[in-house]
Amino acid sequence: MAVNSPLPIAADLKPVAGIEIGYAEAGIKKPNRKDVLVMKLAPTATVAGVFTLNRFCAAPVQISKAHLAAARANSGASGKPIAALLVNTGNANAGTGELGLSLANETCAALAAQLGVDAAQILPFSTGVILEPLPAAKVIAGLPQAIAGLKADNWYNAAEAIMTTDTQPKAGSRTVTIGGHTVTMTGISKGAGMIKPNMATMLGYLAFDAKVAQPVLDQLVKHAADHSFNCITIDGDTSTNDSFMLIATGAGALEITSVEQPEYAQLRDAVTELSLFLAQAIVRDGEGATKFMSIIVEEGANVEECRKIAYSIGHSPLVKTAFFASDPNLGRILAAIGYAGVDDLDVSKLNLYLDDVWVAKNGGRNPDYKEEDGQRIMKQSEITVRVKLARGAATATVYTCDLSHDYVSINADYRS
Template sequence: MAVNLYIPPESQIFPIEGVEIGTAEAGIRKANRRDLTVFRLAEGCSVAGVFTRNRFRAAPVQVCEKHLAGGHDIRALVVNTGNANAGTGESGLRAAHDTCAALGNVLGLAPTQVLPFSTGVILEPLPVDRLTAGLPAAVADASPSNWFAAAHSIMTTDTQPKIVSKRVALGKHTVTITGISKGAGMIKPNMATMLGFLATDAGIAPGLLRDMAGAIADRSFNRITVDGDTSTNDSFVIMATGKAPVRIDAVSDPLYTPLYEALADAAKELAQKIVRDAEGATKFMTIQVEEAGSREEALKVAYAVAQSPLVKTAFFASDPNLGRILCAIGYAGIDDLDVSKVRLWLGDVQVASRGERHPGYQEADGQRVMKEAEIVVRIALGRGDETETVYTCDFSHEYVSINADYRS
C-alpha cells in the first residue's frame, strides 16, 4: 500500500523532444507483462550516469560505466526487469554486451552507443535470447509519449509507477523535465536508486552534466533507505537532448542554478516515491538531524535511526517506544557525543531534552503523531550547524511476506 504517492494524469506527463520510448513483452521472468524498455535518443544528446558502489556490481552496470567513460555518443538505453544479470560472471558480461550489440543492430548504432540496465533476481543467468528477440517490438513501439508505459514496464515489486513531469521557465524560454524510477526493496542507495531515468530538453555540456548527476543523486537518491541494502544494480541516468533553445555550458551561466534545482527537485520526488511505495510500507518518515558537527555525522545519525528495525517496527505499530530512537542515536558512531545536549521531537511533540525524557512529554501525544501516515522525526545534537535529512518508511508484516515469496 503506497503512502500518499501521487501519480500524475497522463495529460500532465510531458514528452521530451529527442527521447522516444518503446516497451515490449520479452518473457524475461514472467509471461504476459511488458518487461523490456528501450529509450531512443536523438543525436547530440548528453548522457551521464551514477552507479552502485556495491562490489558485486551487475554486468550491465559495468558495461554502462565503460561506455560512458569512453566518451561515446550514447543514443539508446535498454532496460529489462525480472533478472538483474548480477553475480553472473563473464557470461553475464557477454550477455550485457550481446544486448548492446543486438539493439545497436536494430537501430543502426555501434554497441558502445547503447547503455544496458537490468533489475530483478540476482545470481541467475539473463535469458539474453528472449531479451534480444523482444527488441524489434520495443523499437517498433517507440513514441515520445510512452513515459507512463515505461514507468510500469521497469517495475518489479513496486505496486505503483513512479513518474514526475514538469515544465520550467528559464529566462525567456521553457524547458521540460520528465523522469521515472523503480524500486521498493533493497534500497539504501550508495549513489542513486534501483533504477532512475531523468530527461530534459535543455542542452547541457557533457562534462557539466556528469558533475550535475553526482550532485543531484547526492541530494535525492542518496537520502533514502527502505531496508539498508545497497543493490548490485543501482543506476541513475540523466539525459539532456538540447532540443529546447536553452544551452548551459558552465556553472557561471545564470540559468544553471534554476535548471539544476529543477532537476534536483524532480529527482528528489522520484526518490521519495520509492520510499512511499516501499515493500509493505504504511508510514513515510522524514528523519531530520540538526546541530551536527558535520554532514557526515548528521547522516550517520539519520541513517542509524532510519534503518533500525526496532524503530521501524515501532512506527508500524504506532507504538511510542521512542527510547529506540535514542538507542540508535547512541550507536551511530559519534564517539564524543554529549548525550546531555541531545533533543528529540516527534512531529510537533518534544520527546527528549538534555538526553532524557522531556518534562512535558505525554505518551498520548507521541501516539497521536505515530498514527499519522507521514511523520517527521527531528533530532538536535547540540554540536554544530550542519543539517541533513533522510527519508524512510516503517517495517510491516508485508515486507517479510513480499521478500519471502519474491522468487516464488
Template sequence: MAVNLPLPIPENLTAVAGIELGHAEAGIRKADRKDLLVMKLAPTATVAGVFTKNRFCAAPVQLCKEHLAGLRPGAPIRALVVNTGNANAGTGESGLAKAKETCAALADLLGCAPTQILPFSTGVILEPLPVDRLVAGLPKAISNLKTDNWHNAALSIMTTDTQPKAASSKVTINGQTITLTGISKGAGMIKPNMATMLGFLATDAKVAQPVLDRLVKDVADRSFNCITIDGDTSTNDSFIVIATGTAAVEVNAIDTPEYKALFAAVQALAQALAQMIVRDGEGATKFITVTVEEGRNVEECRKIAYSIAHSPLVKTAFFASDPNLGRILAAIGYAGVDDLDVTQLNLYLDDVWVAKNGGRNPDYQEADGQRVMKQSEITIRVRLGRGDAVSTIWTCDLSHEYVTINADYRS
C-alpha cells in the same frame, strides 16, 4: 498500497523532445507483463550517470560505466535498454557477454555502435539472463517508439513496485521554457550508494558533458542517496540524467545562473522520484522524514539519520504506532559519533518535544507521541546542539508485509 502516493496520470507526463520510448513484453521472467524498455536518444543528447557501489555490481552496470567513460566526440550515447525480471548480477563472464550481446543487437537495429548503447537490468540476482528473449523483444519495443510513452516506460521497469513512478515539470530559464520528465523504480533492497532502484530523468536543455557529469552526482547525493527502506544496497542501482539538447537553453558551465536554475529543477524532480520509492516501500504503511540538525558536519548528521532509519526496532515501533521512543535515542547513541554530548540533544516527533537535553522532556505525554505515530506521515527531528550542519533522509516503517514479500519474491 503505497503511502499517500497518487497514481501518475499518463496525460500529465510531458514528452521531452529528443527522446523516444518503446516497450515490449519479452517474457524475461513472467509472461504477459511489460518487461523491456528502449529509450532512443537524439544525436544531440548528452548522458551522465551514477551507479551502485556494491562490489558485486551487475554486468550491465559494468558495461554502462565502461561506455560512459569511453565517450568520444561524434559517438554519443544513442539508446538505453532496460529489462526487468532478471538482474544479470552475480553471473560472471557469461553475464557480461550477454550484456554486450544486448548492446550489439540494439545497435544493429538502430544503426550505431554497441558502445553507444547503455544496458540496465533489474530483478533476481544469480540467475542467467535469457538474452534470446530479450533480443527477440527489441524489434517490438522499437516499433512503438514514441515521445509520449513515459507511462508505459514507468510500467516496464517495475519489479516488486505496486505502482509506476513518474513525474514531469517545466522551468523557465532566460525566458525559455525547458521540460523535465523522469521515471524510477524500487521498493525493497533500498539503501543509498545507490539503492535497488533505477532512475531515468530527461530534459530538453543542452548541457555540456562535464557539467552534466557534475550535476548527476550532486543531484544523486541530495535525492536518491537520501532514501533507505531496509538498509540493503543492491547490485544494479543506476541513476541517469539525459539532456537531449533540443531546447534553446544552454548550460555550459557550473558557475552560472543557468546551471543553478537547472540544478534546482532536476533536484526537485529527482527528490520527488526518490520519495516515491520510499512511499512504495515493500509493505510500507508510513512515510518517515528524519532530519538531524545542529551537527558539526553533514557526515555526522547523516550517520545519525541513517542509524535511526535502519534500526529494525525503530521501524517496527513505527509500524505498530508504539511510542517506544527510547529506541530512537539508542540508535542515535550507537551511530558512531564518538564525541557526541547527549546532554545537548533534543528530540522531536512532529510538534511533540520528546527528549530535552538528553533526557525525557518533563512535559512529554505518551499519548501525544502515539497521536503522531498513528499518522501516515511523520517527521523525526534531532537537534544535536553542536553546530550548523543539517541532513535529511526519507524512510518508511517495517511491517509483516515486508517479510512476506521478500520471503515469496522468487515464487
C-alpha cells in the same frame, strides 16, 4: 498501496523532445507484462549517471560505466554519443560472472544493429532476481516490438516497464522557465526493497530538453543524486544494480556550458526537485510500507555526522517496527543515535521531536512529554523525526518507511 502517493496520470507526463521510448512484453519472468524498455536519444544528447557502490555490481552496471567513459573520452565532432538505453526487468544479471557480461553485451549489440549504431553507444540496465543468467534471447526477441513502438509520449508505459515488486509506477514531469527558455523534464523511477543510501535496487531516468556540456552534466547528476536518491533507505540493503541517469537531449533552446552560468543553478534546483520527488516515491512504495518518515538531524558539526545519525535511525529495524506498530517506544531512536558512530557526541545536549511533540530534552525524557501525544503522532501515515544535536549549523534529511509483516512476506516469496 504506496503511502500518500497517487498514481501518475499518463496525460500529465510530458514528452521531452530528443528522446523516444518503446517497450515490449518479452516474457522474461512472467508473461503479459511490460519488461523491456528502449529509450532512443537524439545525436545531440549528453548522458551522465551514478551507480551502485556494491562491489558485486551487476554486469549491465559495469558495461554502462565503461560505455559512458568511452563516450566521454571520444566526445567531440568525431565522437559517437550514447544513442540508446536498454532496460529489462525480471532479471538483474548480477552475480553472473563472465557469462553475464557476455549476455549483456549481446543485447547491446542486437539493439545497436537494429538502430544502426555501435554497441558501445548502448547503455544496458537490468533489475530483478540476482544470481540467474540473463535470458538474452528473450530480451533480443522483444527489441523489434519496442523499436516499432518508439514515440516521445510513452513515459507512463516506460514507468510500468521497469517495475519489479513496486505496487505502482513512479513518474513525474516539470516545466520550468530558465533564462527566458522553457525547459521540459520528465522522469521515472523504480524500487521498493533493497534500498539504502549510495543508491539501491532502484533505477531512475530523468530527461530534459536543454543542451548541457558533459562536464556540467556530470556535476549535475552527482548533486541531484546526493540530494535525492542518496537520501532514502527502506531496509538497509545496497543492491547490485542501482543506476540513476540524467539525459540532456539538446533539443531545446537553453544551453549551459559552465556551472558558473546563473542558469545552471536554476536547472540544478529543478532537476534536484524532480529527482527528490522520484526518490520519495520509492520510499512511499517501500515493500509493505504503511508509513513515510522524514528524519531531520539539525545543529550538527558537519553534514557527514548529521547523515550518519539520520541513516542510523532510518536503518534500525527496531525503530521501523515500532513505527509500524504505532508504538512510541522512542528509546529505540535514542539508541540508534548513540551507536551511529559520532564518537564525541554530547548526548546531554540532545533534543528529540516527533512532529510538534518534544520527546527528549537535554538527553533525557522531556518532563512534559506524554506518551499519548507520542502515540497520536505515531498513528499518522506521515511523520517527521527531528533531532537537534546542539553542535553547529549543519543539517541533513533522510527519508524512510516502516517495516511491516508484509515486507517479510514479499521477500520470502519474491522468487516464486
